Amino acid sequence: MENVLLKMDxxxxxxxxxxxxxKIENFKIPMQVWNRARGKRLxxxxxxxxxxxxxGWHSNLCVTDLLTNPMRQEERIMGEIYREYFGSLSDPDLDQKDYDRREYQKEFLKEFEDYMELQHSDPFICLFEGIVPKESAVYKKIKMIDFPIxxxxxxxxxxxxxxxIAV
Structure with missing residues (x-):
């Protein structure tokens, strides 16, 4: 997929x-924990x-409740490293001068809404690799994985x- 705002793949x-x-190399431990917890269930x-x-993963994790309105999702837990990238996505006080970041976040939230609808209807594990802005407005390459509960x-x-994780 191409993100038009970042003009990067x-x-x-x-x-x-x-x-x-x-087997997903960078997420071996989270995958093992999730698989062990599910047992023979979906x-x-x-x-x-x-x-x-x-x-070892607390700073890198986020636990998000999937609400019926994805624009109002609730993060139960958000680790420090995760927060550096996504902590202010729905922050109404985001600095108005940070136009690029705000535009990126709008696009992200639109795609996030579609993603949440898919997770509700037919859950799956999702692996993302790409470039996203940190709170410092510096763009960094990350890998991210979502496990449904x-x-x-x-x-x-x-x-x-x-x-x-940053890569």
């Missing part, structure tokens, strides 16, 4: 939960995890656990 791969999941539930499962019924994704 980024890559998104979606992996169905119904087929064999690939997705794990939030209470299948404990915070200690993510030792189900509700008590196990039928739909209600939460995402995301992990981000």
């Amino acid at each position: 980024y890559r998104v791969e979606n992996f169905s939960l119904k087929s064999r999941l690939p 997705m794990p539930m939030w209470n299948d995890f404990c915070f200690e499962d993510w030792i 189900t509700d008590d019924e196990g039928s739909r994704a209600v939460t995402l656990i995301s992990f981000l």
Whole structure:
């Protein structure tokens, strides 16, 4: 896909939960924890995890509740490194002089809404690699992975656990 605002390429791969999941080098530990928690189910539930499962990854993670209105998603937990990239995406007090970042964020939020609708209807693991702005307005290359988490019924994704690394 091409992001017109950045005029740079980024890559998104979606992996169905119904087929064999690939090994994803940079996210080996989060993938193992998520797989262990889900067992033979399609997705794990939030209470299948404990915070200690993510030792070494706390700064890089974000736990987001998928609400019916994706523009009002709620982050339960957002680590420091993750916050450097996405902490102010919905901040109404974002510096008005930072035009490029604001435009990028508008585009990101539009795409994010579509993405959340897909996660609700047919959950999947998503791997993103591309360039995004940090709060310093410097653009950095990242890899990010999203893992869906189900509700008590196990039928739909209600939460995402995301992990981000700079590359």
